[in-house]
Amino acid sequence: MSTPTAHITCSSLSFTWPDGSRVLDDLHLSVGPGRTGLIGLNGAGKSTLLRLLAGELRPTGGRIGVTGDIGYLPQDLVLDTGLRVDAALGIHTVREALHAIEAGDAGEERFAAVGDDWDVEERARATLDGLGLGHIGLDRTIGEMSGGECVMLGLAALLLARPGVLLLDEPTNNLDLRARQRLYAAVDAWPGVLVVVSHDRELLERVDRIADLRDSAVTWYGGNLSAYEEALAAEQEAAERMVRVAEADVRRQKRELAEAQVKSARRRRYGQKLFEQGSVPKIAASARARSAQESAGRQRLLHTSRLAGAKERLDEAVEAVRADDEIRVELPRTRVHPGQGVLVLRDLELAHGARVRGRYEVRGPERIALVGRNGAGKTTLLRTLAGELAPVSGEAVTEVPARFLPQRLDVLDDGLSVVENVARFAPDATNNHIRAKLAHFLFRGARADRAAGALSGGERFRAALAALLLAEPAPRLLLLLDEPTNNLDLASARRLTAALEAYEGALVVASHDVPFLESLRITRWLLLDGELRDTTAEEVRAGF
Incomplete structure (x- = not known):
């Protein structure tokens, strides 16, 4: 149960991976009631710290003290597909005892299993309903649910358990806008200690304080993300x-x-x-x-x-003075002139049922935001535009060179260096030319020779973006798939924004992150909900 006395303390906390890589060294931390946003550069140790607090990892030095029960929602929640919803919520045993009592089994062990939790089913259904999962039956299995629904189910289990300390690691990843709004409401209402690691600006605007983790030390800033940035x-x-x-x-x-x-x-x-x-x-x-x-x-x-x-x-x-370098991109060959034809869609039916009726055109250096709920077909549409999937009917014609950046960033060969990966896309470019361009993406000297498989999330994204933008022929239509800011720290997200602002071609980006989309100076908003139609940022913020 949540309690106002819940507290977290860390004294001289250190953690080193078995291969000798040190993540945290002599960290001191104290977190009391309220909502804390834990931020820092990729690789600073934010997720590792949450796993240490949750007991998933053991520190190599120092001490952790937690007053109150801990609830932890990991960044990549994995649930057994054969598990039932009530088991995932942690109420299977109580629910089974309730049903047995209702059927006439008055055994003492049944009443002991229920305890004071006679309304557990009602509370569970109310919690699921509040998180947009009211259609999910308690007897269904995890395998019938989407990735976003599984994340919300994990949150529902924590809300039902009501721990004193709640730890959330990138909870909005894989959530569409409606699910995000419900998660925001749950965060707003949380009564105990909450520590959230996130790149989501709207979520970080809801916290009471910011903890900036840098070089195994935490600097505290009162207020939300905007107050932190001002300070x-x-x-x-x-x-x-x-x-x-x-x-x-x-x-x-x-x-x-x-x-x-x-x-x-x-x-x-x-x-x-x-x-x-x-x-x-x-x-x-x-x-x-x-x-x-x-x-x-x-x-x-x-x-x-x-x-x-x-x-x-x-x-x-x-x-x-913080040395958070910015990406500098100068790619004049990507320029699309106003009025130039870029993309034409005609009576398009996609592989999984979504449609584009009539004719849609993209002309000139338009910046298009593609939004819609999870499962609406955004990924299928972008893969169709990129030529990776054939439409069921109709046509999608790209009239300029286009490049597609998938969320998995699998355009990179993990066994090749950053330089070698870019050379695959621009085989006629000299090594010196590639290195000079990569320096603008913050890959200087030996960093450009690192294998792609050894890069952090933020570095990998920069390398993939560099490979596509430096490709031959130069892309004048760039397609970015589903949440390009996922797993990027705030500095890396700013770098991404700077790079895309400097890009002079047409842009189509699928995302649920409205502040990120607005930062790209979007000129046109398209909603895919069975069919493709024009919308506005205001309508998107209101939940379509």
Whole structure:
């Protein structure tokens, strides 16, 4: 049961994988009641930390203390397809005892199994209904449910158990907009401790505080994501100002050291000149020389110390500035001129039943958002546009070079390096040309030689995007499949947005992430719900 005293503490927490890869080192953390958004770069250890808190992993050092029961929804929830819904909800035993009592079995063990939970079926159905799963019967099996429904079922099980501490890892992945809205409502209503790892801006706008995990240390920011970004921007502005001040101080200390050395040299030359002219006795000249030398030594030590201090302050100031580089894309050959034909759809019937009646045209560098519930056929439509699937009837004609980026990012060969993967798509490009372009995607030097199979989620996405955008011929229609921001940290999502903003061709992107779509300056919204029709961002936000 949730309790206001629920709490999480971590002291000197460390974790290292069996291969020696260290993820967390001497982490200290304290989380009390309320909603906490845990953010950080890909690879910072966010998911690992949740698994440690949930007891799925054992720390290699330090201590974890949790007051209250823990409920954990992993990023990739896997349920046995043969499992019944009531078993997944954790109410199978109680429900079986209730039915036995109703059938006349008054055994003591039956009443012990029920305890005080006589309304468990009503609560279960109410919880399922609140999460949009009212049509799911308690006797159905997991194999009859979609991936998004399984995620919501996992959340329903946690809500029924009412733990004091709730841990959610990327809970909106694989959820359509309606399911997301229901999850948001559940988060808003949560009474205990909640820690959520997410890239979903709308979800992070609902938290009470942000915990920024970076280099095994957590920095706290009060308020939601917008408040965090404002505070971080102010911090970075102050840090950059301190860098400028420190740089000016280093220049001044270098100048003063040089001036002191020049003055010392002048004094030595002057003393030597007086001695050579016989104006000063030898013993006095020697004393003056020693005094000048000692004075010069003291001045040199003083200015050298000041310069070292200034450089140290500069290093500290530079360290405070985050080096979250941005992708820079300059691809003039991808440009589509206004009015140029890009795509034509005519009376299209897709492989799984969705339709495009009449004629749809894409002309010029349009930016199209393709939205719809899970299972509506968005993936099938994009694969049809990419030429991977044949339509049942009608036609889809692309009039410019097109490239398709699937959610699995399987355009990359895991056994090849990033450079070699790009070369597959642009066989006539020189190695130097590819490396120069990859630097704009933040693959510089040895990073471009890493195998695709060793890349993190964010790196893999950048590599796949680079391979498609640098391909020959240059793509003037880019198709992005289902939630391109899934599993990307906020910095990587910003990089993706920057890259797509710089892209000058036509764009079709399928996503449930409305803020992400709006950041791409979408010019046309299309809803696929059995049939394809025009819609608006406002209608999408309202749940179609």
